[in-house]
Amino acid sequence: MTTKSVKTGTAASVDYLLEARNIVKKFGDFAANDDVTLKLVPGEIHALLGENGAGKSTLVKIIYGSLQPTSGELRWMDTVTVVANPAAARKLGIGMVFQHFSLFEALTVAENIALAMPDDVDLAELSDRIAKVSVEYGLPLEPTALVADLSVGERQRIEIVRCLLQEPRLLIMDEPTAVLTPQEADQLFVTLNRLAGEGCAVLYISHRLEEVKQLCHDATILRHGKVVAQVDPQKETAASLARLMVGADVHSIKAQKAAKAKSPVLEISDLSLPADGPFGVALKNIQLDVCEGEIVAIAGVAGNGQSEFFDVLSGERRCLTEDAVKISGAACGTAGVTARRQMSAAFVPEERLGHGAVPGFMLSENVILTRHSSDGGMARGGFINQTAARDINTRVTERFDVRKAKADPEARPLSGGNLQKFVVGRELDRNPKVLVVNQPTWGVDAGAAALIRQALIDLARSGACVLVISQDLDEIFEVSDRIAVISRGELSQAYPAGDLTLEQIGLMMAGAHETGGGQSREAVA
Amino acid sequence: MKLILEKRQEHSQAMAYLSPVIAIALTVVIGGIIFALRGLNPFEALFIYFIEPVTTLWSLEELAVKAAPLVLIGVGLAICFTANVWNIGAEGQLTAGALLGSAIPILFTGWQSPLTLVAMLVLGAVGGALFAAIPALLKNRFGANEILTSLMLVYVAQLLLDWLVRGPWRDPKGFNFPKSVTFEDWQLLPTFGDGRVHLGAVFAVIAALVLAVVMARTLKGFEVRVIGNAPRAGAFAGFSRNKMVLFCFLLSGGLAGLAGICEVAGPGGHLQPNVSPGYGFTAIIVAFLGRLNPVGVLFAGVLLGISYLGGEAAQVTLGISDKMAQVFQGMLLFFILACDTLILYRIKLLFGSQLRQVPAE
Numbered sequence: 001m002t003t004k005s006v007k008t009g010t011a012a013s014v015d016y017l018l019e020a021r022n023i024v025k026k027f028g029d030f031a032a033n034d035d036v037t038l039k040l041v042p043g044e045i046h047a048l049l050g051e052n053g054a055g056k057s058t059l060v061k062i063i064y065g066s067l068q069p070t071s072g073e074l075r076w077m078d079t080v081t082v083v084a085n086p087a088a089a090r091k092l093g094i095g096m097v098f099q100h101f102s103l104f105e106a107l108t109v110a111e112n113i114a115l116a117m118p119d120d121v122d123l124a125e126l127s128d129r130i131a132k133v134s135v136e137y138g139l140p141l142e143p144t145a146l147v148a149d150l151s152v153g154e155r156q157r158i159e160i161v162r163c164l165l166q167e168p169r170l171l172i173m174d175e176p177t178a179v180l181t182p183q184e185a186d187q188l189f190v191t192l193n194r195l196a197g198e199g200c201a202v203l204y205i206s207h208r209l210e211e212v213k214q215l216c217h218d219a220t221i222l223r224h225g226k227v228v229a230q231v232d233p234q235k236e237t238a239a240s241l242a243r244l245m246v247g248a249d250v251h252s253i254k255a256q257k258a259a260k261a262k263s264p265v266l267e268i269s270d271l272s273l274p275a276d277g278p279f280g281v282a283l284k285n286i287q288l289d290v291c292e293g294e295i296v297a298i299a300g301v302a303g304n305g306q307s308e309f310f311d312v313l314s315g316e317r318r319c320l321t322e323d324a325v326k327i328s329g330a331a332c333g334t335a336g337v338t339a340r341r342q343m344s345a346a347f348v349p350e351e352r353l354g355h356g357a358v359p360g361f362m363l364s365e366n367v368i369l370t371r372h373s374s375d376g377g378m379a380r381g382g383f384i385n386q387t388a389a390r391d392i393n394t395r396v397t398e399r400f401d402v403r404k405a406k407a408d409p410e411a412r413p414l415s416g417g418n419l420q421k422f423v424v425g426r427e428l429d430r431n432p433k434v435l436v437v438n439q440p441t442w443g444v445d446a447g448a449a450a451l452i453r454q455a456l457i458d459l460a461r462s463g464a465c466v467l468v469i470s471q472d473l474d475e476i477f478e479v480s481d482r483i484a485v486i487s488r489g490e491l492s493q494a495y496p497a498g499d500l501t502l503e504q505i506g507l508m509m510a511g512a513h514e515t516g517g518g519q520s521r522e523a524v525a
Numbered sequence: 526m527k528l529i530l531e532k533r534q535e536h537s538q539a540m541a542y543l544s545p546v547i548a549i550a551l552t553v554v555i556g557g558i559i560f561a562l563r564g565l566n567p568f569e570a571l572f573i574y575f576i577e578p579v580t581t582l583w584s585l586e587e588l589a590v591k592a593a594p595l596v597l598i599g600v601g602l603a604i605c606f607t608a609n610v611w612n613i614g615a616e617g618q619l620t621a622g623a624l625l626g627s628a629i630p631i632l633f634t635g636w637q638s639p640l641t642l643v644a645m646l647v648l649g650a651v652g653g654a655l656f657a658a659i660p661a662l663l664k665n666r667f668g669a670n671e672i673l674t675s676l677m678l679v680y681v682a683q684l685l686l687d688w689l690v691r692g693p694w695r696d697p698k699g700f701n702f703p704k705s706v707t708f709e710d711w712q713l714l715p716t717f718g719d720g721r722v723h724l725g726a727v728f729a730v731i732a733a734l735v736l737a738v739v740m741a742r743t744l745k746g747f748e749v750r751v752i753g754n755a756p757r758a759g760a761f762a763g764f765s766r767n768k769m770v771l772f773c774f775l776l777s778g779g780l781a782g783l784a785g786i787c788e789v790a791g792p793g794g795h796l797q798p799n800v801s802p803g804y805g806f807t808a809i810i811v812a813f814l815g816r817l818n819p820v821g822v823l824f825a826g827v828l829l830g831i832s833y834l835g836g837e838a839a840q841v842t843l844g845i846s847d848k849m850a851q852v853f854q855g856m857l858l859f860f861i862l863a864c865d866t867l868i869l870y871r872i873k874l875l876f877g878s879q880l881r882q883v884p885a886e
Binding site (some may be wrong): 317336384 | 761
């Protein structure tokens with residue numbers, strides 16, 4: 001069947017595969033969706049664009065049945081439909097690939113998929129179907145492989161294949177490329193185009209405007225819970241799409257060159273650490289100095305030791321020797337995270353919920369989380385100063401434009417971008433001398449990302465040293481003065497950002513600087 | 526029509542307080558049905574069970590005696606459970622505290638000074654804490670599940686007590702009954718009223734109030750809540766999970782040990798094979814019914830105390846087994862855990878029109 005025949009064929013019977021009409025969803029007084037209308041045609045790839053907090057997740061959750069609208073209706077193939085829960089959505093033929101997929105690492109691919117199937121299945125038969133579907137759609141996947149051994153991209157394929165096995169007519173993809181390498185993303189686009197060609201509609205949520213332009217046939221743009229435009233992304237520029245999303249020109253980042261490098265504030269020397277458990281990455285002989293006033297970025301494909309490196313810098317894991325990490329000349333390799341904060345270091349981990357913030361705690365309580373014993377301390381004599389915590393929360397949320405339904409909400413209901421602004425703002429509010437931040441704008445909308453990146457640059461220009469660990473090369477080139485690449489626990493030398501090309505970084509990400517690798521460091525530089 | 530559970534955006538404060546009320550109501554209703562099935566008048570039986578025990582001064586004093594150990598142990602467990610540390614062996618720690626504290630009057634029968642009582646109480650708390658340290662260390666060192674180890678150690682403590690009171694610590698003048706010498710003067714807790722309410726009740730109130738302040742206002746209380754809610758965030762805040770496990774076990778074990786020595790030096794007056802009618806286990810229900818909140822535990826302790834009294838009263842007046850008390854306690858825990866679902870979820874009824882087009886589950 002060709003794309004055209006599908007489209008014309010179905011157009012005769014139904015105009016739209018799915019129509020969400022005048023959807024309103026209120027949480028208290030706060031309207032997350034305010035009269036949203038979305039129409040999907042079979043065989044189209046439809047982008048859903050908007051900043052974090054614009055209401056994309058809410059709309060998608062309503063379509064997928066995990067939320068019920070306050071008012072408005074869903075029409076599936078021209079019939080009014082109530083999608084009571086995700087199981088009902090799957091029965092209708094709606095599949096969803098979540099941004100944060102949850103798989104059992106200790107189980108195989110086939111076992112993970114079997115767990116998600118509605119009925120009991122024969123594992124051998126299922127494995128055959130998985131192999132068949134994965135070959136058919138260009139999603140290479142070995143059914144007997146252990147999930148723990150797979151990259152994030154391969155894990156995402158599991159989720160996609162799981163959806164495909166149920167022969168969906170609508171596939172919802174939430175930020176699918178956030179975790180993928182450029183090559184993996186290209187591969188995904190081929191698959192999605194092929195699916196669309198077979199008549200399956202794809203609802204595609206992304207912040208990456210370039211890829212929306214490249215991939216999508218149609219785009220609905222949300223802002224503050226309302227639809228502000230429906231456009232053909234092919235006819236727009238990335239800048240015009242961004243303007244529609246944020247309602248104004250996206251703040252362009254001022255990255256003036258740093259003044260001449262001064263003395264190092266964060267010194268890492270001969271840092272080695274064995275792997276923590278079977279899935280961990282060992283760190284091998286890492287050397288890096290970060291000077292005052294500069295931003296050094298660590299590039300690399302996810303799972304190459306970034307989180308281990310972050311943990312050992314924050315002090316959540318201790319180094320074997322005290323001299324491995326020095327802050328302002330003082331050795332602190334074996335010191336804990338509180339001691340390092342007292343040395344005026346600040347940390348922002350990759351995972352916002354559950355690591356950087358406690359989901360069920362109010363924001364003011366989450367302020368106490370990282371600031372109880374540093375900067376004068378909110379816990380004098382063991383007692384907590386709650387007024388101070390609330391003041392800091394007010395200050396941070398105003399300065400960083402954290403949008404929320406009430407003054408001091410729990411962290412859980414905040415959208416990703418808003419929570420990230422809070423988590424970063426909480427640390428920047430301390431005016432630290434050293435800031436280590438892991439994936440500062442992961443899953444964050446363009447507006448919030450620009451705000452956070454500008455704040456990092458401003459902090460560095462005010463004299464602090466900033467270490468950014470990121471997978472986003474655009475971000476790295478935007479903010480950094482020097483760039484190093486981590487690969488299988490080994491860190492390359494840090495090169496001035498202006499001296500590197502994308503190709504050189506790509507080579508290093510593939511392990512060119514590794515001591516066991518074929519190419520020498522000079523070959524890269 | 527169909528009943529579904531819908532996840533709430535934030536957890537419901539109102540439901541956190543309503544849930545125990547609903548659970549108590551359901552327990553009373555089902556209890557009434559059970560009485561009716563036994564051929565009793567349910568209203569009369571429930572009256573005898575739950576209301577009569579609190580109608581006389583005598584029974585109110587008896588209630589304070591029963592509630593004191595439940596509160597003392599329950600507040601400690603509330604801290605444990607908040608931190609996601611599962612001490613199920615408070616009954617054993619109670620026994621260990623009663624044992625070690627009793628060593629003073631049994632081994633130094635002649636020592637009579639205010640210090641005697643202080644030493645007994647301190648040793649009681651230390652005994653409970655040390656006994657509780659065993660599952661904590663096993664967990665921290667070997668990753669052994671504390672639910673199993675703490676529970677199994679209950680039987681170790683009880684059998685040790687049994688052996689002591691039948692063997693080396695048996696009262697030589699006690700006609701071979703399995704009991705120790707009777708404690709006297711400074712070996713007994715001061716009492717109030719007509720002589721049954723003892724200092725343990727005061728300890729219980731103090732412990733509840735102090736821990737309420739600790740949990741609400743101090744960094745230690747914050748640490749307990751963070752580690753229980755999000756261990757990874759706890760590590761990021763610089764809190765040690767292992768130290769928290771030890772802290773929780775030492776605290777709850779110490780309080781259980783104190784409750785144990787108070788039982789022996791209070792109403793008992795000597796050591797015998799049974800020092801507690803299962804206070805250490807019932808306190809688990811007290812902790813949950815009290816919303817893991819020390820002040821809530823104070824009220825929950827009183828309520829569960831009533832179930833003990835009601836059990837005794839029902840045995841006398843209605844002629845039914847005092848095991849009925851355990852049935853009520855079990856139902857209460859079951860319903861409260863079930864109702865707690867409503868803190869994070871809401872029940873929704875879908876009617877005909879909303880159900881249309883939805884494939885049946």
